[in-house]
Amino acid sequence: MSLPPYNQPPTETSAAQAVAPTPYPPAAFPPPDAAIATLGLTRTFGKKVAVNGLTLAVKRGEFFGFLGPNGAGKSTTIKMLVGLLRPSAGRAWVGGVDVWRDPIRAKLQMGVLPEQLNLYDRLSGRELIQFAGRLYDLPRDEVARRTESLLNVLMLGDDADKLVIDYSVGMRKKIALASALIHRPAVLFLDEPFEGIDPVSSRVIADILRDLTNSGTTIFFSSHILAVVERLCTRVGIVKQGQLIAEGTLADLRQRAGASGGSLEDVFLDLVGANTREGGLEWLE
Secondary structure (H helix, E strand, C coil), rough: CCCCCCCCCCCCCHHHHHHCCCCCCHHHHHCHHHCEEEEEEEEEEEEEEEEEEEEEECCCCCCEEEEECCCCCCHHHHHHHHCCCCCEEEEECCCCCECCCCCCHCCCCEEECCCCCCCCCEEHHHHHHHHHHHHHHCHHHHHHHHHHHHHCCCCCCCCCCCHHHHHHHHHHHHHHHEEEEEEEEEEEEEECCCCCHHHHHHHHHHHHHHHCCCCCCCEECCCCCCCHHHHHHEEEEEEEEEEEEEEEHHHHHHHHHHHCCCHHHHHHHHHCCCCCCCCCCCCHH
């Protein structure tokens, strides 16, 4: 099956009718200060609309949290932003570069830690990081220097020469993060980066991410651990059924939800319309 023309919905579905109208004129995109931008971004799978007309702009240097219930379209959005999944309609930019019209130049600016890790299991941890560095055409001596630094900071030095296939879930996550950081990306995409990570490593990674944003890196961060999002992110977007339903600082979202001092979890549950369980499993008691 051939791919649909870029920025056009596939003819066999009604995706065009599903796209929500956007208040932004196409001529205004991408905004000059945006590190990440989408305009009417849509992805359908058959008749299912997974992402529905998403229009979003993330400024350079922001730590942006991207939240939503399971199946809301978060991972699908990230895959379209990093060039792993072709949009059915709409456009996406990273660093002002159209991801699908100039993919190589866009990807040179990115570091990506996906939720589902597909790593080269028969490489050692050190070899995997070095391989990633060489893909970005870094000099060999610089790759070696950065590799040792990343291994030490992420507490993987003692296991650097073990095969990745023998790593635990948390170690695989950390070695994948190191591979995403080796070329010092301008934009870092993280999908559930703290899943399977122990508390000590979580603190180390959080400190690394803060340092990155302080030095100008833009982080696009999706996680179900809302306490971490609340602690790290400067701004948050919430999606439901493939559409952006709220966006702003935590204070903005509290105002939108009508909560003056609630946690991000309280605000999130209010905005997505979650219902707490009331009965139905009495037989367990």
